[in-house]
Amino acid sequence: MSSAAFSARISATVNGDAVQADVAARLSLADFLRTALGLTGTHLGCEHGVCGACTVLVDGQLVRGCLMLAVQIDGCRVETIEGAHDSGRLAQLQACFHERNALQCGFCTPGMLLTAAALLEQQPAPTREQIRDALSGNLCRCTGYHAIVDAVEEAARRPRVPSGPG
Numbered sequence: 001m002s003s004a005a006f007s008a009r010i011s012a013t014v015n016g017d018a019v020q021a022d023v024a025a026r027l028s029l030a031d032f033l034r035t036a037l038g039l040t041g042t043h044l045g046c047e048h049g050v051c052g053a054c055t056v057l058v059d060g061q062l063v064r065g066c067l068m069l070a071v072q073i074d075g076c077r078v079e080t081i082e083g084a085h086d087s088g089r090l091a092q093l094q095a096c097f098h099e100r101n102a103l104q105c106g107f108c109t110p111g112m113l114l115t116a117a118a119l120l121e122q123q124p125a126p127t128r129e130q131i132r133d134a135l136s137g138n139l140c141r142c143t144g145y146h147a148i149v150d151a152v153e154e155a156a157r158r159p160r161v162p163s164g165p166g
C-alpha cells in the first residue's frame with residue numbers, strides 16, 4: 001500500500017464541537033478544516049508557512065494550518081476564526097479593525113485577528129513595535145500595515161472585557 005493511501009482516525013475538539021474523522025496521512029490541517037469541516041475562514045495563501053493566512057489555534061498555541069498535518073490534532077482543541085466569540089477581545093479587535101479600516105480584501109484578516117488576540121492575551125498593553133513584531137508573520141498585500149497596527153493599539157487601549165475561547 002502506498003503511503004498516500006494511509007489514513008488515520010482522529011478525534012479532536014474544533015470550536016467546541018467534538019469531531020471524529022478519517023484523515024489521509026498527508027492532509028494538512030488547513031485543508032482538513034476547509035474541506036472536511038467547511039471552515040473556510042482559515043485561508044490558504046502561500047501554503048508554505050510564510051503568509052500566516054492559515055493561522056489557527058491548537059491547544060491555545062498559534063500554528064500555521066498549512067504546515068501542520070490533520071493527524072497531528074488528534075486529542076487536541078482547535079480554534080478557528082469561526083469559533084471566535086461575539087464578545088471579548090476578538091470582538092473588540094473586529095470592531096477596531098472595522099473602525100480603523102484595517103482590512104481591504106480581508107484575506108489576511110482571520111489570521112491577523114487570531115494573532116492579535118493571542119498577543120493581547122499575553123501582553124495587554126503592547127507597544128507599536130511589539131504589535132508589529134507579533135504580526136510580522138502575517139502578510140497583508142493591501143493595507144500597508146499601519147491601519148492594522150492602529151487597530152490593535154486601539155483595542156489594547158479599550159477596557160478589558162471577558163474573553164471567549166476564540
Ligand code: FES
Nearest residue numbers: 045047050052066
Ligand atoms: S497558507 Fe499557511 S502560511 Fe501561508
Ligand code: FES
Nearest residue numbers: 104108140141142
Ligand atoms: S486586507 Fe487584503 S491581504 Fe490584508
